[in-house]
Amino acid sequence: MNKSRLEAFSDGVLAIIITIMVLEIKVPHGTDWKSLQPLIPVFLSYAISFLFIGIYWGNHHHLLHTLKRISPGIMWANLLLLFWLSLVPVATGWMGENHFATNTVVLYAIVLVCCGLSYSVLQHMILKTIDRETELVTAIKNQDKKVAISAITAFAAIPFAFVNPTISCLLFLVQSGIWLIPDKNIEQALKNMQSKG
Secondary structure, eight states, rough: OHHHHHHHHHHHHHHHHHHHHHSOOOSSSSGGGGGGGGHHHHHHHHHHHHHEEEEHHHHHHHHHHOSOOHHHHHHHHHHHHHHHHHHHHHHHHHHHEEEEEEHHHHHHHHHHHHHHHHHHHHHHHHTSOSSSHHHHHHHHHHHHHHHHHHHHHHHHHHHHHHOOHHHHHHHHHHHHHHSSSOOOOHHHHHHHHHOOO
């Protein structure tokens, strides 16, 4: 399998995930503004998840640019990430339909933890295919801090959901803020490698 096929498959899955999430937002039957009110929690949960899926798509895209060859380990790690991301619509729908009730926020946090861990697995599988002493390896390893902070934030959202689900939602936003802008060090390392090669 080549890199473009892996990218195309991953992009397709992520597009379907977003489509499934938006289809969960039911059109109201009324025509007045009050008929939209029940959709507010559903829309908020969709917006949070759309942000997460978009962030994963951007960072996944940058990460796959570092690939020179696809190993079976990379294929399986990528599938693991897509598996957990494919559960985001279920957690999103449950959380939105139930107005961010405690158990729904806990499940959402668990899914985010698993997404983060599987992204980390993919990152480390990709590192195995890159020459050890390169600027690119350093750039990818620099993301380990983001991964650790992100994991701690997602884990913290679980107990906070029992205290106040709003705190957990704020932690979700903090977690997304960490990854909002893909790491430019990877792009720079790739450019430097191309100019040398």
